[in-house]
Amino acid sequence: xxxxxxxxxxxxxxxxxxxxxxxxxxxxxxxxxxxxxxxxxxxxxxxxxxxxxxxxxxxxxxxxxxxxxxxxxxxxxxxxxxxxxxxxxxxxxxxxxxxxxxxxxxxxxxxxxxxxxxxxxxxxxxxxxxxxxxxxxxxxxxxxxxxxxxxxxxxxxxxxxxxxxxxxx
Amino acid sequence: xxxxxxxxxxxxxxxxxxxxxxxxxxxxxxxxxxxxxxxxxxxxxxxxxxxxxxxxxxxxxxxxxxxxxxxxxxxxxxxxxxxxxxxxxxxxxxxxxxxxxxxxxxxxxxxxxxxxxxxxxxxxxxxxxxxxxxxxxxxxxxxxxxxxxxxxxxxxxxxxxxxxxxxxxxxxxxxxxxxxxxxxxx
Amino acid sequence: xxxxxxxxxxxxxxxxxxxxxxxxxxxxxxxxxxxxxxxxxxxxxxxxxxxxxxxxxxxxxxxxxxxxxxxxxxxxxxxxxxxxxxxxxxxxxxxxxxxxxxxxxxxxxxxxxxxxxxxxxxxxxxxxxxxxxxxxxxxxxxxxxxxxxxxxxxxxxxxxxxxxxxxxxxxxx
Numbered sequence: 001x002x003x004x005x006x007x008x009x010x011x012x013x014x015x016x017x018x019x020x021x022x023x024x025x026x027x028x029x030x031x032x033x034x035x036x037x038x039x040x041x042x043x044x045x046x047x048x049x050x051x052x053x054x055x056x057x058x059x060x061x062x063x064x065x066x067x068x069x070x071x072x073x074x075x076x077x078x079x080x081x082x083x084x085x086x087x088x089x090x091x092x093x094x095x096x097x098x099x100x101x102x103x104x105x106x107x108x109x110x111x112x113x114x115x116x117x118x119x120x121x122x123x124x125x126x127x128x129x130x131x132x133x134x135x136x137x138x139x140x141x142x143x144x145x146x147x148x149x150x151x152x153x154x155x156x157x158x159x160x161x162x163x164x165x166x167x168x169x
Numbered sequence: 170x171x172x173x174x175x176x177x178x179x180x181x182x183x184x185x186x187x188x189x190x191x192x193x194x195x196x197x198x199x200x201x202x203x204x205x206x207x208x209x210x211x212x213x214x215x216x217x218x219x220x221x222x223x224x225x226x227x228x229x230x231x232x233x234x235x236x237x238x239x240x241x242x243x244x245x246x247x248x249x250x251x252x253x254x255x256x257x258x259x260x261x262x263x264x265x266x267x268x269x270x271x272x273x274x275x276x277x278x279x280x281x282x283x284x285x286x287x288x289x290x291x292x293x294x295x296x297x298x299x300x301x302x303x304x305x306x307x308x309x310x311x312x313x314x315x316x317x318x319x320x321x322x323x324x325x326x327x328x329x330x331x332x333x334x335x336x337x338x339x340x341x342x343x344x345x346x347x348x349x350x351x352x353x354x355x
Numbered sequence: 356x357x358x359x360x361x362x363x364x365x366x367x368x369x370x371x372x373x374x375x376x377x378x379x380x381x382x383x384x385x386x387x388x389x390x391x392x393x394x395x396x397x398x399x400x401x402x403x404x405x406x407x408x409x410x411x412x413x414x415x416x417x418x419x420x421x422x423x424x425x426x427x428x429x430x431x432x433x434x435x436x437x438x439x440x441x442x443x444x445x446x447x448x449x450x451x452x453x454x455x456x457x458x459x460x461x462x463x464x465x466x467x468x469x470x471x472x473x474x475x476x477x478x479x480x481x482x483x484x485x486x487x488x489x490x491x492x493x494x495x496x497x498x499x500x501x502x503x504x505x506x507x508x509x510x511x512x513x514x515x516x517x518x519x520x521x522x523x524x525x526x527x528x
Contacts, residue, residue: 033350058350058351060430063426063430067426071451072453073470081423084347085347086347087347088240091451093452096450097450098445098446099444099447100438101438103434108231109234109240110231110315117437133231137232137236
């Protein structure tokens with residue numbers, strides 16, 4: 001893959017064992033709950049309109065995070081459920097699974113949340129999300145015409161992303 | 170998966186794309202000159218440089234986090250060290266040190282012995298109030314704001330004004346907790 | 356993961372959450388709001404067993420468990436609504452930084468949790484077993500009042516045994 005002038009993307013592309021169409025959809029949110037990007041590859045079921053869907057997703061992550069911070073069995077002193085925490089404070093989570101899908105979640109200290117929904121049997125995707133975060137930095141953040149905090153409209157990013165997600169097994 | 174520690178500033182610096190330092194220095198000089206011509210007031214130029222730096226900082230932070238493997242910035246002391254040791258090395262190729270902590274750990278100084286922005290620069294008498302490197306304070310302020318730290322940044326020492334180093338004072342005003350962003354009735 | 360000298364941290368909650376007919380199944384746009392509405396509807400059907408014995412620090416009091424339970428309940432419902440394909444039954448496994456949470460839901464809506472060290476295997480089996488114990492020693496007990504906190508000594512004893520057996524099985528491996 002050729003990036004602008006060969007800038008290194010780290011971590012390097014995680015190896016995939018087999019390719020398949022395992023990706024269902026992906027969300028990118030910023031700290032203020034703005035959905036910067038929504039990509040959909042395979043989603044036969046829609047229960048809500050798009051705006052409600054994004055809000056519900058963000059709310060789910062937000063609440064699950066306060067739940068895990070409260071339930072953390074390794075820390076004795078925890079704040080009450082739902083008390084606002086500093087970014088990076090408290091125990092967070094990186095994925096959950098239901099019988100129909102698996103959701104992998106990553107949050108950067110700058111408040112960027114990346115959510116990838118895949119087939120329930122996909123493996124550990126934490127490295128893949130880091131890689132996607134790097135793509136976001138290269139194609140979106142470094143694009144001088146992109147205004148931070150606004151929805152991403154960047155064709156090059158979308159195509160690269162689609163291509164990468166197709167390779168995830 | 171074991172947690173990966175932060176990468177060193179040198180390692181990242183070795184791997185990023187670089188441009189000729191003189192081209193960079195000259196470009197920055199030209200920008201400052203143009204601002205002085207456009208805005209006329211030195212104070213206004215300081216403000217504008219800070220704003221430009223801020224706009225860079227709020228973008229640069231993601232590049233920094235993505236490349237450095239830093240996953241949490243909760244502790245201000247740790248964050249200041251990381252900025253000085255990894256951040257400055259990664260983007261400017263110089264190492265900064267952190268000193269002069271106050272008693273409650275909310276105020277410190279970042280000291281730069283070497284600064285590629287000021288090669289060839291001599292401040293003329295007409296620009297004595299100019300903080301030539303004010304873009305740097307804006308970058309630091311913008312980057313920290315993105316990790317929820319509101320800071321106030323001022324120059325304590327400036328080599329262009331005859332001091333022996335560059336010293337940025339970083340004062341933590343507050344850390345903003347994450348709130349649920351949506352209003353209830355929507 | 357450490358083998359041999361591994362410490363197994365297992366905490367079990369069984370939650371019995373009453374089916375409600377009002378709008379708790381249709382969360383509004385904001386997840387959080389629903390949470391607290393649901394929280395008000397439910398009241399004490401929590402059963403906690405032997406939490407302190409399994410190395411969990413910072414044991415939750417009843418109020419906290421209640422809040423966690425109602426929060427979990429709505430998260431479960433929302434996760435179904437966000438499913439890309441139909442037929443979703445809610446969260447089965449939540450992987451947090453310091454623990455895994457396995458959840459088993461019976462067809463009647465009772466939810467069983469196990470909180471364990473990341474990567475601990477065979478928790479589904481343990482949960483199914485606990486479900487059997489629950490049907491035996493709780494539901495079949497004529498003095499157990501439906502939807503009330505479980506205070507059945509036989510259940511406690513068998514549960515402790517099941518978890519210890521699980522621990523032995525893991526150590527032997």
